[in-house]
Amino acid sequence: MPFIIAIDGPAASGKGTIARAIAGHFGFHHLDTGLLYRATGAKGGDPVLAARSLSVEDLARPDLRSAEAGQAASRVAAIPAVRDALVEYQRRFAAQEPGAVLDGRDIGTVICPDAAVKLYVTASDRARAIRRAAELGTDADAVLEQLRDRDRRDSERATAPLKPAPDAVLLDTTGLSIHEAIERAKSIVAGVRG
Numbered sequence: 001m002p003f004i005i006a007i008d009g010p011a012a013s014g015k016g017t018i019a020r021a022i023a024g025h026f027g028f029h030h031l032d033t034g035l036l037y038r039a040t041g042a043k044g045g046d047p048v049l050a051a052r053s054l055s056v057e058d059l060a061r062p063d064l065r066s067a068e069a070g071q072a073a074s075r076v077a078a079i080p081a082v083r084d085a086l087v088e089y090q091r092r093f094a095a096q097e098p099g100a101v102l103d104g105r106d107i108g109t110v111i112c113p114d115a116a117v118k119l120y121v122t123a124s125d126r127a128r129a130i131r132r133a134a135e136l137g138t139d140a141d142a143v144l145e146q147l148r149d150r151d152r153r154d155s156e157r158a159t160a161p162l163k164p165a166p167d168a169v170l171l172d173t174t175g176l177s178i179h180e181a182i183e184r185a186k187s188i189v190a191g192v193r194g
């Protein structure tokens with residue numbers, strides 16, 4: 001049976017960084033599920049048709065990490081039929097041996113509710129804005145508003161809102177370096193996997 005690790009949390013909390021490192025350390029597959037929503041939003045046209053017809057090229061677009069792509073992603077992510085169109089792909093990905101790490105917003109609550117380990121990664125709004133601004137080469141105050149706007153939309157939508165699964169372990173990375181955050185996550189996983 002594959003060992004599934006679900007990592008959820010708000011934008012720029014560090015979940016993708018942790019997910020990649022954990023997957024590399026344990027030899028698991030990794031899926032950044034946010035990319036599916038970013039590619040759907042960026043594709044344009046009918047978002048449901050876009051989600052149903054995502055291609056490898058759509059997922060490799062160079063503009064998917066932009067702030068605009070993040071905002072567009074969170075708008076299409078609120079449409080239930082878009083989410084439905086992406087469920088099967090994510091579950092099939094998670095079923096790969098020897099295991100998989102998926103990061104997103106609803107992995108522990110909807111996509112993989114039986115995951116062996118669930119992490120909910122957070123950080124203060126300001127810490128997240130500073131990190132994302134450094135990544136994009138922009139101003140932290142402008143990024144802060146965008147992050148809050150996106151988190152609000154993600155948390156308040158009716159379908160699969162951003163929230164910790166009841167059995168998720170909370171990991172606040174505010175005062176942690178990348179290395180420290182990864183080490184904490186590794187030790188949580190190792191505590192379950194042995």
Ligand SMILES: Nc1ncnc2c1ncn2[C@@H]1O[C@H](COP(=O)(O)OP(=O)(O)OP(=O)(O)O)[C@@H](O)[C@H]1O
Nearest residue numbers: 011012013014015016017131135173176177178181
């Ligand atoms: N503990 C940390 N300390 C400082 N910087 C960090 C930390 N964790 C991650 N970062 C940096 O913050 C930025 C956001 O991290 P990451 O992409 O992992 O977040 P995310 O939660 O996956 O974001 P998103 O949901 O928007 O994809 C990256 O530039 C990353 O290198």
Ligand SMILES: Nc1ccn([C@@H]2O[C@H](COP(=O)(O)O)[C@@H](O)[C@H]2O)c(=O)n1
Nearest residue numbers: 033034035037073074077104105106154
């Ligand atoms: N499981 C998920 C993953 C992402 N989303 C939506 O996509 C937006 C972009 O995600 P990033 O992780 O790349 O920042 C995000 O704001 C969500 O609206 C989702 O709904 N479910």
